[in-house]
Amino acid sequence: MSYEELLTIEPFALAQDEKNSLLLKNLLSLTEFHRANCVAYEKITDAINFRAESVNGVEDLPFLPVRLFKEAELASVLKSEIFKTMTSSGTSGQRVSKIFLDKETSLNQQKTLIKIVSSLTGSARMPMIIIDSPSVLKNRQMFSARGAGILGFSIFGRKSIYALDDDMNLQFDRIAEFVAENSGRKIFLFGFTFMVWKYFYQVLREKNLKLDLSNAVLIHGGGWKKMVEQSVSPAEFRRALNEVCGLNEIFSYYGMVEQTGCIYPECEHGHLHASVFSDVIIRRAEDFSVCKIGERGVVQVVSMLPKSYPGHSLLTEDEGVLLGVDDCPCGRKGKYFQIIGRLANAELRGCSDTYAAEH
Amino acid sequence: MTNLEKYDKAFIDAFNVAAEDLPNLKYQDIAAWDSVGHMSLMANIEDSFDIMMEVEDIMDFSSYAHGKEILKANYEVDIEA
Numbered sequence: 130m131s132y133e134e135l136l137t138i139e140p141f142a143l144a145q146d147e148k149n150s151l152l153l154k155n156l157l158s159l160t161e162f163h164r165a166n167c168v169a170y171e172k173i174t175d176a177i178n179f180r181a182e183s184v185n186g187v188e189d190l191p192f193l194p195v196r197l198f199k200e201a202e203l204a205s206v207l208k209s210e211i212f213k214t215m216t217s218s219g220t221s222g223q224r225v226s227k228i229f230l231d232k233e234t235s236l237n238q239q240k241t242l243i244k245i246v247s248s249l250t251g252s253a254r255m256p257m258i259i260i261d262s263p264s265v266l267k268n269r270q271m272f273s274a275r276g277a278g279i280l281g282f283s284i285f286g287r288k289s290i291y292a293l294d295d296d297m298n299l300q301f302d303r304i305a306e307f308v309a310e311n312s313g314r315k316i317f318l319f320g321f322t323f324m325v326w327k328y329f330y331q332v333l334r335e336k337n338l339k340l341d342l343s344n345a346v347l348i349h350g351g352g353w354k355k356m357v358e359q360s361v362s363p364a365e366f367r368r369a370l371n372e373v374c375g376l377n378e379i380f381s382y383y384g385m386v387e388q389t390g391c392i393y394p395e396c397e398h399g400h401l402h403a404s405v406f407s408d409v410i411i412r413r414a415e416d417f418s419v420c421k422i423g424e425r426g427v428v429q430v431v432s433m434l435p436k437s438y439p440g441h442s443l444l445t446e447d448e449g450v451l452l453g454v455d456d457c458p459c460g461r462k463g464k465y466f467q468i469i470g471r472l473a474n475a476e477l478r479g480c481s482d483t484y485a486a487e488h
Numbered sequence: 489m490t491n492l493e494k495y496d497k498a499f500i501d502a503f504n505v506a507a508e509d510l511p512n513l514k515y516q517d518i519a520a521w522d523s524v525g526h527m528s529l530m531a532n533i534e535d536s537f538d539i540m541m542e543v544e545d546i547m548d549f550s551s552y553a554h555g556k557e558i559l560k561a562n563y564e565v566d567i568e569a
Contacts, residue, residue: 212516232516236547239523243543252543269524283527284547287540
């Protein structure tokens, strides 16, 4: 099935059995594609004796450690085809991942994100408040993960404003005016978790400023580590935001720049869901065997999207647990899971975690 | 301003391009028409014609020429009229 055809499937309607055969076929052909088009990837997969014939399931496919994108420049298209490079968020001094995009992959990322997000919020565009600073998008050839996130979600915005100025100060008057101008309309807020907490929520609370965002929806993602350190649970995050601005509808998501587009949204039961475009496999750290439901392990992510770079099967540095398959009470099919945190000794990543480490 | 003038102005304001280069212009042909530029172009067009475009049409808006077809087919805005 071509990626175009995949995009016509409802993102959370496919049962795991059906999804597995689709994943296996597409991921195997992507593996062959990257072996034929990326010399480094071919060498790596040769070194581990990859044989397509011995792959019987998605879990048999080779995976690269996500860190490899920091150490090597991996692309499966000619340099002249690369039209955008995205970088992971890293604290200064850390090496960042470089992800090379051609037009096709970049367009598919946007289309995928649209499919997944509109299944949550509907496809209507809304007045949008970006809880970040406009300076994030200054370099248009080289996007940070933060910039890529903002841009990807901006398509849902009809007239958008930034909530923070270049020095991360909350533009309260501008926001209040924007909310008033759009009264009666549903407002879309987007931001990275820690930014929303520190530069939006905490400022509103400390200065005792009130906004009425009871008719708004917030989507946020990009790292819970900093929030865990401050002992802010997802439930507390929701409660606190509701208290200062009446926000009721809040969705978080799990995702990473190495597989941009394929985000894993959290449902109303607090479970993260894999869409038809991608999946997670939880592995035991000691031998990389596949964990059972309920067993903690290292998160591997597979995605049918990455074509311009060999990032279709990656071992992350996150720890997670598979909670179930096809039977989440929210009705979404496929796997649902939870992220527990970063593996010990793993680098600090995540759009808002790395920012927080420096400020 | 005629619809064509408004339409051209939306592109010129967003990308700082010359009017004679517009007829063959396609998404990602020039550095300015990248995904960031695309959203400013969409905002300009929506403001000029007082319309709200669907997400699908924003994704489908792949060239100066095709944009005219989208506006005519889905928003009753005839650029050539």
